[in-house]
Amino acid sequence: MTRGAARENPGPSTLAARAVSVRFEGLTAVDRISLELQRGEVLGLIGPNGAGKTTLVNVLTGFQVPSEGTIWVVDADSTGWQPHRFARAGVIRTFQNGRLFKEFTVRENLEVAAIGVGLSARKARTRAAEVLDWLGLTARADERTDALSYGDERRVGIARALAAMPRWVLLDEPAAGLNDVECDQLMRTVAAIPERFGCGVLLIEHNMRVVMTVCHRIQVIDFGKTIAAGPPAAIQSDPQVIRAYLGVREQRR
Amino acid sequence: MAGASPLERIWPVIALWALLLVIVALAELFGGGILNRVVTDALVKVVVVVGLYIFVGNSGVMSFGSISFMAIGAYASVWQTCCPKLKPINMSGLPDFLRYNTFDLFPSAVSSVVFATILAAIIGFPIMRLSGIAASIATFAVLAIVNVVYGNWDRVTLGTNSVVGIPRYVDMWVALGCAAITIAAAYAYQCSRSGRSLRAARQDEVAAKAVGVNVPRERLIAWTISAAFIGLGGVLYAHNIGVITINNFYLDMTFITLAMLVIGGMKSLAGAVIGVVALATLQELLRQVELGFVVGGLSIKSPPGVQEVVIGIVMLLILVLRPGGLTGGREFSWPSPKRRPRS
Numbered sequence: 001m002t003r004g005a006a007r008e009n010p011g012p013s014t015l016a017a018r019a020v021s022v023r024f025e026g027l028t029a030v031d032r033i034s035l036e037l038q039r040g041e042v043l044g045l046i047g048p049n050g051a052g053k054t055t056l057v058n059v060l061t062g063f064q065v066p067s068e069g070t071i072w073v074v075d076a077d078s079t080g081w082q083p084h085r086f087a088r089a090g091v092i093r094t095f096q097n098g099r100l101f102k103e104f105t106v107r108e109n110l111e112v113a114a115i116g117v118g119l120s121a122r123k124a125r126t127r128a129a130e131v132l133d134w135l136g137l138t139a140r141a142d143e144r145t146d147a148l149s150y151g152d153e154r155r156v157g158i159a160r161a162l163a164a165m166p167r168w169v170l171l172d173e174p175a176a177g178l179n180d181v182e183c184d185q186l187m188r189t190v191a192a193i194p195e196r197f198g199c200g201v202l203l204i205e206h207n208m209r210v211v212m213t214v215c216h217r218i219q220v221i222d223f224g225k226t227i228a229a230g231p232p233a234a235i236q237s238d239p240q241v242i243r244a245y246l247g248v249r250e251q252r253r
Numbered sequence: 254m255a256g257a258s259p260l261e262r263i264w265p266v267i268a269l270w271a272l273l274l275v276i277v278a279l280a281e282l283f284g285g286g287i288l289n290r291v292v293t294d295a296l297v298k299v300v301v302v303v304g305l306y307i308f309v310g311n312s313g314v315m316s317f318g319s320i321s322f323m324a325i326g327a328y329a330s331v332w333q334t335c336c337p338k339l340k341p342i343n344m345s346g347l348p349d350f351l352r353y354n355t356f357d358l359f360p361s362a363v364s365s366v367v368f369a370t371i372l373a374a375i376i377g378f379p380i381m382r383l384s385g386i387a388a389s390i391a392t393f394a395v396l397a398i399v400n401v402v403y404g405n406w407d408r409v410t411l412g413t414n415s416v417v418g419i420p421r422y423v424d425m426w427v428a429l430g431c432a433a434i435t436i437a438a439a440y441a442y443q444c445s446r447s448g449r450s451l452r453a454a455r456q457d458e459v460a461a462k463a464v465g466v467n468v469p470r471e472r473l474i475a476w477t478i479s480a481a482f483i484g485l486g487g488v489l490y491a492h493n494i495g496v497i498t499i500n501n502f503y504l505d506m507t508f509i510t511l512a513m514l515v516i517g518g519m520k521s522l523a524g525a526v527i528g529v530v531a532l533a534t535l536q537e538l539l540r541q542v543e544l545g546f547v548v549g550g551l552s553i554k555s556p557p558g559v560q561e562v563v564i565g566i567v568m569l570l571i572l573v574l575r576p577g578g579l580t581g582g583r584e585f586s587w588p589s590p591k592r593r594p595r596s
Binding site: 061063083095099115116117118121160164 | 449466
């Protein structure tokens with residue numbers, strides 16, 4: 001399958017934002033941010049609430065056209081593409097509030113995602129079964145998603161994204177609202193995604209502790225700007241991050 | 254669905270076929286001419302409402318304009334099959350091949366459906382980029398435009414006058430056959446990749462886009478297939494009644510067909526069919542009351558217009574008390590103890 005081939009033969013593998021800005025009526029939500037996500041890595045995108053993380057994900061997936069700057073899928077300038085085109089190019093996202101198809105079962109949610117990016121009905125069924133199995137959701141497969149527990153809902157959100165054959169998967173606060181145990185479990189899953197599915201993971205979180213353990217690289221943003229980027233150890237000890245990120249967070253409480 | 258047997262998978266279609274077949278068989282055995290006519294009318298409505306369902310049910314976008322394609326299909330068939338003596342005189346605006354020729358019934362029906370389908374694809378192309386209420390209002394504009402054009406194009410449509418003498422070949426069995434085909438096609442569509450993608454978009458458009466669904470494209474596919482069957486419904490209507498005017502295909506028809514879909518449950522194919530059966534039955538009962546009947550020497554007769562009022566009230570009650578319609582958006586599933594549909 002594509003997944004296996006992808007692992008053996010990664011080829012060109014970068015999803016990139018170059019000097020992207022997003023302005024809403026005078027408010028600058030994203031201010032000249034550049035970001036690169038390679039397949040096979042987990043990149044943490046952290047920052048306090050309102051820092052511009054979700055806006056950046058919207059830009060990277062076509063839900064928000066940037067006011068300035070460009071988006072690149074490998075070597076194609078994809079600024080202005082419709083969201084479904086990003087998805088078909090392998091850029092798949094999750095949503096903070098899940099946005100599952102409530103009238104569908106878990107399995108149907110996954111199958112329609114695979115169908116959406118162009119798989120045949122049969123291949124979609126196989127793909128859905130694989131992903132469900134990998135995430136330990138097979139027992140839930142035939143339940144309607146409006147009957148799921150909160151934790152399962154979060155996992156199905158990720159499962160649906162993985163069913164859509166991502167080359168880069170953008171997880172928007174997948175652990176929000178989970179307790180510490182559930183959160184740690186989920187992070188082990190996230191950490192294993194690149195190895196299993198051959199894709200890059202952009203992990204959005206505002207909890208520093210969580211990202212430190214799973215990310216290869218971390219990019220910290222605040223007030224729409226990148227304030228630091230690098231490996232976890234460097235970020236942890238970066239005085240600017242400690243001051244701006246943790247400090248601001250304390251104040252905001 | 255994955256491990257279901259073939260019979261189990263097509264059960265929703267078989268169940269609906271069986272329901273209609275039983276109704277037709279009963280009408281054939283016990284009914285007279287009137288019941289026969291009522292059932293035929295209802296089966297033509299099944300074609301139209303299931304056609305409507307293909308778009309509305311799967312996309313979640315209300316269409317107030319689809320009945321236009323009934324008119325387009327009906328007139329297209331009439332031009333080909335009707336009135337060889339009158340056409341050259343009354344319909345002077347028709348192209349010569351239509352004006353001086355009469356065509357066979359079956360190929361005419363097919364070409365009329367194709368004509369409605371092509372027009373729908375062209376009209377739908379810009380409209381299907383809209384969402385929600387904007388799309389609905391745009392479809393309403395289509396209804397108004399088609400009505401005005403056909404209502405004033407005297408040399409082609411006879412304006413708002415009736416076209417009479419249309420060959421009547423649609424009996425109960427022809428209508429049943431067409432209804433059966435429409436039901437099968439609707440089910441095939443909703444199980445197709447396009448149908449499933451569209452149903453996902455109906456539940457959450459943003460999430461559907463995020464997994465690659467091209468929403469305008471899938472909507473256009475559903476709209477076009479839907480129009481094909483509504484066009485077929487128009488053809489059947491014309492050749493069942495034998496007389497048409499453009500105002501047969503306007504607000505009253507739009508209202509009653511949408512009412513049938515809403516009352517039955519617009520999210521399921523079973524809902525579309527049950528809605529027609531329920532409302533056609535109610536309509537016929539009310540019509541009897543309007544005509545007057547005698548109970549124990551007492552003559553009872555309701556004032557005219559009671560039909561519309563009662564149907565309106567029923568629709569309101571359904572919307573308030575059972576928003577999913579009679580079927581609650583479910584199909585007739587394979588009989589199992591757990592998930593039996595209520596209908």
